[in-house]
Amino acid sequence: MASKLFLLMKSPHEFTGLGMMKNLAGQDRSAVILFEDAVYYAVDKKRGSELISAVKDVYVIADDLAAKGFEGKADSGFKVIDYPAAVDLIMEQFDQTITL
Amino acid sequence: MASSILVLITKPPYGYEEAFAGTRLGLGMLSSGNVEKCSILLVGDGTLNAIATQRPEAVRMPSNMEALQDMTDFDSKVYCVRSDLEERVGDVKTLGFIEMIDWETARKVLAEHEMVTTF
Amino acid sequence: MKTLVIQLRTGTMMNMDSNVAVKLAQAAVEKGYDVRIFGYGEGIMLVKDGQEPKRFPNVGAETKELVEKKHVEVAVCNTCCAARGLRRGEEIPGMKVGSLTNDLSRYVAESAKMVTIAR
Numbered sequence: 157m158a159s160k161l162f163l164l165m166k167s168p169h170e171f172t173g174l175g176m177m178k179n180l181a182g183q184d185r186s187a188v189i190l191f192e193d194a195v196y197y198a199v200d201k202k203r204g205s206e207l208i209s210a211v212k213d214v215y216v217i218a219d220d221l222a223a224k225g226f227e228g229k230a231d232s233g234f235k236v237i238d239y240p241a242a243v244d245l246i247m248e249q250f251d252q253t254i255t256l
Numbered sequence: 257m258a259s260s261i262l263v264l265i266t267k268p269p270y271g272y273e274e275a276f277a278g279t280r281l282g283l284g285m286l287s288s289g290n291v292e293k294c295s296i297l298l299v300g301d302g303t304l305n306a307i308a309t310q311r312p313e314a315v316r317m318p319s320n321m322e323a324l325q326d327m328t329d330f331d332s333k334v335y336c337v338r339s340d341l342e343e344r345v346g347d348v349k350t351l352g353f354i355e356m357i358d359w360e361t362a363r364k365v366l367a368e369h370e371m372v373t374t375f
Numbered sequence: 376m377k378t379l380v381i382q383l384r385t386g387t388m389m390n391m392d393s394n395v396a397v398k399l400a401q402a403a404v405e406k407g408y409d410v411r412i413f414g415y416g417e418g419i420m421l422v423k424d425g426q427e428p429k430r431f432p433n434v435g436a437e438t439k440e441l442v443e444k445k446h447v448e449v450a451v452c453n454t455c456c457a458a459r460g461l462r463r464g465e466e467i468p469g470m471k472v473g474s475l476t477n478d479l480s481r482y483v484a485e486s487a488k489m490v491t492i493a494r
Contacts, residue, residue: 204402239401240405243402
C-alpha cells in the first residue's frame with residue numbers, strides 16, 4: 157500500500173471530507189499539511205483533535221498561521237513547518253499527495 | 257517518472273465543472289501515449305456522477321456520463337464507492353460501465369497508481 | 376534530480392492558492408528539484424501577461440522569474456483559455472498555451488510527484 161500525504165486549504169468549518177480522508181488513508185501511513193484557511197485547525201480544539209486522530213502527523217504552514225494571528229499558538233500535536241519542509245514531505249517522505 | 261495517475265472525483269455533476277474537467281484530464285492522459293494507465297475513482301459527492309438517470313440537457317451542460325464512458329474507449333476503468341453513493345441518495349440505478357466497489361477495493365485501486373489528482 | 380509537477384486550478388486573485396503554488400515551486404527549485412506548472416480551469420490566469428495587482432503579490436511576475444532563472448516549465452490548457460477568452464499571444468513570454476495531451480501528460484511522465492492546488 158502507498159503512504160499518503162493530504163493537502164488541505166479549507167477551513168475546519170468549510171471542510172467536510174474528514175471521513176473521506178480516513179477512508180482514503182485506511183491503515184497506510186498518512187499525514188496532512190494545512191495551508192491557508194486550514195491552519196485554523198491548529199487552534200480549533202474540537203476539530204483539531206478530530207483531525208489529529210485521523211492521520212499520523214499534522215503539519216501547519218508557518219507563514220499562514222502567522223498571517224492569521226496565531227504565530228506560536230498552534231495546539232500541541234501540530235507541527236509547524238516552512239515551505240522547504242513541505243517540499244521534503246511531498247518529494248521524499250510520502251508516496252502520494254492528495255488534495256482534499 | 258510516473259506512468260500512472262488516478263483521477264479522484266469528489267464533486268457532484270452540473271454545478272462545479274470539476275467532474276467533467278477531471279474526466280477530460282483522464283482522456284488527455286490516455287490519448288497522449290505518455291501515461292500508460294489512468295483510472296477514475298468516484299468518491300464522496302463525486303459518486304453522484306454514477307447515477308444513470310442524469311439529464312444534463314435540462315441545464316444545457318455537457319454530459320458527464322458520456323465523458324466518463326469515453327474513458328472506457330481506452331480500456332480504462334471508472335470506479336465508484338457504492339457506500340458513499342447510497343449514503344447520499346439511497347439505492348439508485350448506476351451507469352453499467354462503472355464498477356461499483358467498497359472502500360477496501362478503492363484503497364487497492366489507489367495503490368495501483370503512482371500519482372493522484374483530485375477534482 | 377526529481378521533478379515536481381504542480382497542477383493549479385484556481386484563478387490568480389480568487390484566494391491564495393496561486394501564491395501557495397508559486398511558493399511550493401520556489402522552495403522546490405531552491406532545494407534542487409525541477410518543477411513544472413500546469414494551469415487548468417481557472418488556473419490558466421497564471422500565465423496572463425500584464426498582471427498588475429495592487430498591494431497583492433504578483434504571481435505572474437514571480438512565476439516569470441522562475442521560468443527565466445530556474446528553468447521552470449509552465450503551460451496551461453488551451454481549451455480552458457479559449458473558454459475564458461485568453462488568446463494565444465496574451466501569455467507571459469516563456470510560458471505556453473498548451474494542452475493536457477501534449478504538455479500535462481509529458482509533465483506527469485517526467486515527474487516523480489504531483490501536487491494539485493485547487494478547492
